[in-house]
Amino acid sequence: xxxxxxxxxxxxxxxxxxxxxxxxxxxxxxxxxxxxxxxxxxxxxxxxxxxxxxxxxxxxxxxxxxxxxxxxxxxxxxxxxxxxxxxxxxxxxxxxxxxxxxxxxxxxxxxxxxxxxxxxxxxxxxxxxxxxxxxxxxxxxxxxxxxxxxxxxxxxxxxxxxxxxxxxxxxxxxxxxxxxxxxxxxxxxxxxxxxxxxxxxxxxxxxxxxxxxxxxxxxxxxxxxxxxxxxxxxxxxxxxxxxxxxxxxxxxxxxxxxxxxxxxxxxxxxxxxxxxxxxxxxxxxxxxxxxxxxxxx
Amino acid sequence: xxxxxxxxxxxxxxxxxxxxxxxxxxxxxxxxxxxxxxxxxxxxxxxxxxxxxxxxxxxxxxxxxxxxxxxxxxxxxxxxxxxxxxxxxxxxxxxxxxxxxxxxxxxxxxxxxxxxxxxxxxxxxxxxxxxxxxxxxxxxxxxxxxxxxxxxxxxxxxxxxxxxxxxxxxxxxxxxxxxxxxxxxxxxxxxxxxxxxxxxxxxxxxxxxxxxxxxxxxxxxxxxxxxxxxxxxxxxxxxxxxxxxxxxxxxxxxxxxxxxxxxxxxxxxxxxxxxxxxxxxxxxxx
Numbered sequence: 027x028x029x030x031x032x033x034x035x036x037x038x039x040x041x042x043x044x045x046x047x048x049x050x051x052x053x054x055x056x057x058x059x060x061x062x063x064x065x066x067x068x069x070x071x072x073x074x075x076x077x078x079x080x081x082x083x084x085x086x087x088x089x090x091x092x093x094x095x096x097x098x099x100x101x102x103x104x105x106x107x108x109x110x111x112x113x114x115x116x117x118x119x120x121x122x123x124x125x126x127x128x129x130x131x132x133x134x135x136x137x138x139x140x141x142x143x144x145x146x147x148x149x150x151x152x153x154x155x156x157x158x159x160x161x162x163x164x165x166x167x168x169x170x171x172x173x174x175x176x177x178x179x180x181x182x183x184x185x186x187x188x189x190x191x192x193x194x195x196x197x198x199x200x201x202x203x204x205x206x207x208x209x210x211x212x213x214x215x216x217x218x219x220x221x222x223x224x225x226x227x228x229x230x231x232x233x234x235x236x237x238x239x240x241x242x243x244x245x246x247x248x249x250x251x252x253x254x255x256x257x258x259x260x261x262x263x264x265x266x267x268x269x270x271x272x273x274x275x276x277x278x279x280x281x282x283x284x285x286x287x288x289x290x291x292x293x294x295x296x297x298x299x300x301x302x303x304x305x306x307x308x309x310x311x312x313x314x315x316x317x318x319x320x321x322x323x
Numbered sequence: 324x325x326x327x328x329x330x331x332x333x334x335x336x337x338x339x340x341x342x343x344x345x346x347x348x349x350x351x352x353x354x355x356x357x358x359x360x361x362x363x364x365x366x367x368x369x370x371x372x373x374x375x376x377x378x379x380x381x382x383x384x385x386x387x388x389x390x391x392x393x394x395x396x397x398x399x400x401x402x403x404x405x406x407x408x409x410x411x412x413x414x415x416x417x418x419x420x421x422x423x424x425x426x427x428x429x430x431x432x433x434x435x436x437x438x439x440x441x442x443x444x445x446x447x448x449x450x451x452x453x454x455x456x457x458x459x460x461x462x463x464x465x466x467x468x469x470x471x472x473x474x475x476x477x478x479x480x481x482x483x484x485x486x487x488x489x490x491x492x493x494x495x496x497x498x499x500x501x502x503x504x505x506x507x508x509x510x511x512x513x514x515x516x517x518x519x520x521x522x523x524x525x526x527x528x529x530x531x532x533x534x535x536x537x538x539x540x541x542x543x544x545x546x547x548x549x550x551x552x553x554x555x556x557x558x559x560x561x562x563x564x565x566x567x568x569x570x571x572x573x574x575x576x577x578x579x580x581x582x583x584x585x586x587x588x589x590x591x592x593x594x595x596x597x598x599x600x601x602x603x604x605x606x607x608x609x
Contacts, residue, residue, distance in 0.1 A: 038502065039431055042511040049427035049515075052420040053482055054439065059465065060479015061446045064457035071457065079460055124344075132341045140595060141348045144355075146602070147587045149540030151558040152580055155565055156354050159361065159573065163373025189354065197603050250450050253542050257562065283452045284543075295456060302453040309448030 072295040089296035099297055101273050102282035109180065109278065110248030113187050117244045118237070121192045125199030126225075139200070143193035154257020157186045172259060179259040179276035186254055191247065195240045202236030203229070242312035249305055252280040261285070355584070362387055362578040369573040387578035394575050395564045399582070402560040405470045406539060409556060412470075413477035414534045417485050418527055420478055425489030426519055430501075440490060446483035451543060454480070459547040468548050476548060477538055485530050488604065492526040493519070529601035532594070536602075539587070557583045 042049075067079070072089055076082035093099055124142060128135045145153070161172040161182050172178045206229055214224045230237070255261075261274030261281060277285065279301050287294045361369050363384065364377040372381065392399050428436040458476070462468050467475055496519070504514045520527075542558040551559060561583065564576050591598060 038505050038511075041505075042427065042431055043433075045511045046427065046431075048512070049423045050436075050439070052416075053424040053478070053486070056420070056475050056479035057439075057442070057446075057482050058479070059461060059467070060458065060476045061449070061454065061482070062442065064454035064461055065446075065449065067457040067461075068454050079457070124347075127340055127344060130337065130340060132337045132344070134341055134345070138344050138348055139599075140592075141351050143599060144588065144591060145351075147536060147540075147591050147598070148584055149542065149558050151540075151542050151562050152583060155561060155576065155580060156358055159369065159373060159577065160354055160357055162370060163357075166370060166373070189351070194602065197599055201603055252452075253540075253558070256542075257565070280450070280452050284455070287456060291456070298450075298452045298455075302450055305450045306445075306448040313444070313448070 068295060069299060071292065072299045075292050077291070085292070089292040090300070092290070092293040093296040093300065096286070096293065096297075097267065097271055098273050098277065098286070099279075099282055101275070102277050102279045105180075105276070106249055106251075106278045109183065109251070110245050113184055113191075113248045114241060114244045116184065117188055117191045117195055118240055120188060121195035121240065122199050122237070124192060125196045125203055126229075128196070129200060129203045139193075139196070142196055145190045146194050148190075150253025151257045153186060153190060154254045157182060157189075158258050173262040176263055176275035179262070183251075183254060183258055183276070186258060187248070187251070190254075191244060195244065198236050198240050198243075199233065202233035206232040238315055239312070242308060242315070246305055246308050246312070249301075249308065250280060251278055252284070255281050256284075358577050358581050358584070361574060362581045364574050364577075366572045366574040369577065383574055387572075387574040388582070390572065391575040391578040391582070394572070394579065395560065397555055397560060397563070399560065399579060402555045402557050403583075405554050406556040408470050409473055409477075409545065410535055410538045413474040413481075413538045414531055416474045416478050417481055417534050418531055421482050421485035421530075422489050422520070422523055422527065423515065424482075425486045426493050426515055426523075428486070429490050429493040440486065443483040443486040446480070447487065451480070455543065455547055458544075462548045468550055470549070470554050473545060473548055476544065477534075480544070481534060481537065484533065488530050489523070489526060492523065496522055526604075528597050529604045532598050532601035535590075536598075 071079065071082055073084055073086060074082035075085045075088075124138075128138060148156075158172060161178065165171055165178065170178070172182050210228050210232070211224060214228045219227065255276070255278045259276045261277030263275055265273045265275055267273060274282070274285070279297075283294055283297045283301060286297070357373065360375075360377055361373065364372075364381050364387075365383045366387075368375070368377075368381040375381065377383065424439075428440050458480070462473070462476055467473060500522075501514050501518055504518045509518070540558065541556075542562065545554075545556050546559050546562070549555075549559075551563075555563065561576070561579060564579070565571055
């Protein structure tokens, strides 16, 4: 059996290696400045008490304990998890429905696809302000505002994210749906399977890889959400607790870390590490899963 | 007879589906329409009559646009300029440097290359909040806090996805072509630029589009790194306008938002095919 060669023969490789400073140098230096060093320093600082980086003092896991004692952080954690799950379900069901409809060979599919994908290109901050104007416009009929009730903030953000993400997931679903073997659908039709049976027994099992990718993507997107959250409600309305602390009822994890950084550097860095472990865990699951799929193919 | 009937039923079903999707499409563009109509409306009416057309006493003409240009004590043109500079420089730098590194990694495949590749893949799953504090401090102490130097930060933080996509593609290019070039006397540099780069072009377009979309819309990284009194990108500027206390001129803000999404929509409509392809490639891989 012939194995596929991917790296050069020795002499060429040796010649290439002489040029390594040019080929690798810029990326290695920038990667060190922009990722490796800040990352390692971030982990170290999460174990320190510090005002500035130069006077950091090692204090062990105290920051982590303090982070979990923070009621605002705990609230943000559950709020984010709830948001991520609700948006995951809604975005994927709707995106799949749209993709399914667009692959039925109807007129105007291309135009529809263009329109549905468009919001994806607009940045999170701008999106947030567009929708805050719209929601306030609607809610002003009932003399209220999106900043006044947390349930408006929650569902407002869900609507915003659906508007933005459905088009994105739709593209992935369309690619998956186009790969469903035509003979299988034909066979199901000849066997007299109804439209719904075909959908659930033939189509969906065949697009499972796309479904998994989209679910992971929308879950991590939900967890990492920052710009839209900041621009739409910025955590409002706030609840003042009897103990004096404030809970920002629509504040998600990323925003909570950002907002508390100046006041409590150490425990916020610890929160960031917890956040990283959570998001990276989800991301690595996804990578592992897609890798496995590629091997099987 | 029977087939004809099912055919027409099928046709009717498709028409209904088309009509339903058309309705959803109209709803889908409404937010953008709302931005357009409110950008021509006097500020006092934006909150009370958000969905009314700007007619009669509500009509502000181009006043909002003129006002928006110098809104918030910062010329809008300047933030457009900085956004363009940062986006173009960063994308060019990322495309050039990461494609070279990816080719080297795939072809030389030494232990160091493998470690670097693993780190790049790892960096893709690290959220920005993890490094935001330390990164902004590092950028400050190295004086990378101007629009002309921030592309280095983007190269560092954004290298992961680009290298991942390029390495995947380089591995699919048959090696024989490069070997032939080497036999014909091409050194590595010449092989790379005159043989590999032309083949990499489609992937470069995909990666380039992903990077452009990321950098253009990015808010937090430039917000933390740049000196905000001197340099504001469009998202930072808009956040400043809305985030500042006191009365916000919504009409002028909407005018600026409209101005900032027009280039995006033009870009989208002209390179739609590449954008959708690039985004799909990035999603499936990343």
